Amino acid sequence: MNPNDVIEAYVLDVMRRLPGRERNGIGLELRGLLADMLAERAESHANPADDALVLAMLRDFGTPAEVAARYRPPGVVIIPAEQTRSFVLLSVVGIVLQWALTLPRVFQGAPLAGWWFSWGLGALWWPGFLAMLAVIAAGIRQTGLFKPGWRPRVVDPERIHRGSLAVGLAWFLVGAALVTALPWIAHRMPAPLAQVFAFDAGFLHTRAPWVLPLWLASFITLALVFHRGRWSPPMRWTHIAVSMAFVALLLWWVAAGPIFLAEATDKGAKGGLELVVLFIVIDAVWKLYRQRTRIRMPSAHR
Amino acid sequence: MAPTHENPLSKLELELRRGALVLAVLSQLRSAQYGYSLRQALAQRGMPIEEGTLYPLLRRLEKQGLLASEWRIDDGPPRRYYHLNDAGEALLANLTTVWSDLVATMGGLLKGAEHEPE
Structure with missing residues (x-):
């Protein structure tokens, strides 16, 4: 093969990867450059340019994709x-x-x-x-229209707003009472609704009661935080641990058998529980991430 | 991140040279040169540069309106000759001043570091 044909094929491969407007100019220039480089190499090796020499030179120069990339401006960064x-x-x-x-x-x-x-x-x-x-x-x-500036979000992220937490705790109690009373309420509903919302007896006896100690632990943690007016690291960790226990319990509820006797209600309830699990995990991951981002003193032994 | 134990000298030297590359190229284009002759001129003066870097740089500088170019077909293959235009001349003058200031500043810093008590 003629070395010039090899260079020609290589340059054409580069040109295919270039924007149309600049293709010809770059191709022509590149061909001249490679011819000059080959002549210089042949002279330094004291040999005529042959296939081996031209292939070695092109391998050193880079693949056509790499060469074309050098001519392209840096692209837009999608994920910084x-x-x-x-x-x-x-x-x-x-x-x-x-x-x-x-x-x-x-x-x-x-x-x-x-x-x-x-x-x-x-x-x-x-x-x-x-x-x-x-x-x-x-x-x-x-x-370039939106340039976000930094603003401090919360001066003390561990401090709580007592009013909001009090409302939250009140809703906690009402919600827990309502859910605990659900089997009793369902039992007293008019005829079609009683069947639709009838609980599985196995669920009520084996899986459901475990929610009570978790609610209690969660309520006590939040009540202590309310009393002190701020989160402390042990409180945070306890809250995250209780959340994880909730996730485990809800997954057990979903996986271990029916919750409601009616299939459609059961499917709907499990879908809802899966969403709850998703929210709890996202919340826990976010809290763990916030825990990690702190300014800590350097270790004295380093 | 775990510290790497590679010798960083060659990489840092490359970065320093890369920073001075535009000024080096502009300095040699007061008279028209084509890419390969420019590369040889730079190499002879102790500033070797890979062809794969030089040619895209020339095109970028031309796109930025700092160089003018023309094709010349004499007795050899067609070659594209680049030279500074007015904007390139002005930029070269400004960059030369910046470079001189930088060299003086660095000289002072490095001299100070040599004489600083431990």
Whole structure:
């Protein structure tokens, strides 16, 4: 093969990857450059230019894709470096949560292949959704219209607003009382509703009672925080631990059998519980992340 | 992140040279040169630069309105000759001043570091 033909083929490969307007000018210049380089190499080797020499030179110069990339301006950054970790973490957590919520169906007898081609692969919508948000954010950044400035959010993040927490605790009590009374209320409902909201006896006897100690632990933690007027690290950790225990309990409720006798009610209730699990986990991850971002004193032994 | 134990000298030297590259290229384009002759001129004066870096840089400087170019077809293959235009000349003058100030500042800093008591 003629060395010039090799260079010509290489330059054409580079040109295919270049924007149309500049293609010819760059190609022509590149061909001249490579011819000059080859002549110089042949002279330094004291040999005529042959295939081996031209191929070695082109390998050193880079692949056509690499060469074309050098001529392109730096592209728009879709996910800035400081957001890459958060993006990956959010993507992975989102996928794992969806799998954690839907995989129990396989253990209940649903076919694994069916799960994989529906919920398994379907969970990948989440990173795609995040990527689209990142594209929109990059577009907004490109316009330069919105330049976010820093403002302090909360001076003391551990301090609580007593009024809000008091209302929250009151709702906690009302909600817990209402949910505890649900089986009794359902039993006294008129004929069709009584069947629709009838609880499974096994659920009421074995799985349901475990919620009471968790509610109690959660209420005591929040009441102590209310009393002191601020969160302390042990309180935070206790709250996160109780939240995780809630997640475990709710997943057990969903996976271990029916909650309601009517199938449609059971499915709806389990869907709702899965959403609750999702919110609790997101809240716990956020709190853990906030815990981590502190200014700590350096170790004296370093 | 765990510290890497690679010798950072070559990488840092490359970064320093990269910072001075535009000024070096502009300094040699008061007279028209094509890419390969420019590369040789720079290499002979102790500023070697890879062809793969130089050619895109020339096109970028031209796009930024600092260089003018023309194709010349003499007895050899067609070559694109670049030279400074008025904006490039003005930028070269400004950058030269900035460079001189920087060299003086760095000289002072490095001299100070040599004589600083431990």
